[in-house]
Amino acid sequence: MAELVRDGDELVLKLTTVEKMEGVHGDIRVPLASVQEVTVLNDVIHEVHGLKLPGSRLPGVFAMGTFVSPNETIFAIVHHQHKRGLRVRLRGASYDALVVGLDNPEEVAQSLGFL
Structure with missing residues (x-):
């Protein structure tokens, strides 16, 4: 499982x-x-949208990789067992956002000092 650290x-x-x-x-x-x-x-x-370039995706089930839409480029790692997660909005990076499925998003955000 992916980790944010x-x-x-x-x-x-x-x-x-x-x-x-x-x-x-x-x-x-x-x-x-x-x-x-x-x-x-x-x-x-449902936070993952856009054209998959490259990666793997089954809409509504899982999404892993780079997704490009007219307004943003995101990198997503969302497994089917994760209903919840975090969106990390970025500025001046390769991606506009990271979207990560997690069991305990509040705990992860707090451990990183974001909540």
């Missing part, structure tokens, strides 16, 4: 080997200064 002055989205293959991407590192907002999502899968 702090590493010095960076936020890191750590992916498992399978997630790296499904999302066609390695771990993502962004400066903490790029984080604009962290939001707890109660219906995380």
Whole structure:
């Protein structure tokens, strides 16, 4: 399962080997200064929209990879068992947002110092 962790002055989205293959991407590192907002999502899968480039997706079930829409580019890791998660809005990074399915989004956000 993907993890969001702090590493010095960076936020890191750590992916498992399978997630790296499904999302066609390695771990993502962004400066903490790029984080604009962290939001707890109660219906995380429906926050993933846009054209999948590259990655894996079954709409309404799972989404892993890069998703591009006219307004934003997001990187998502959402498994079918996760109904809830976090949206991390970014500025000045490769992605406009990270969307991550989590069992305990409030605890993760709090441990990162965002709540």
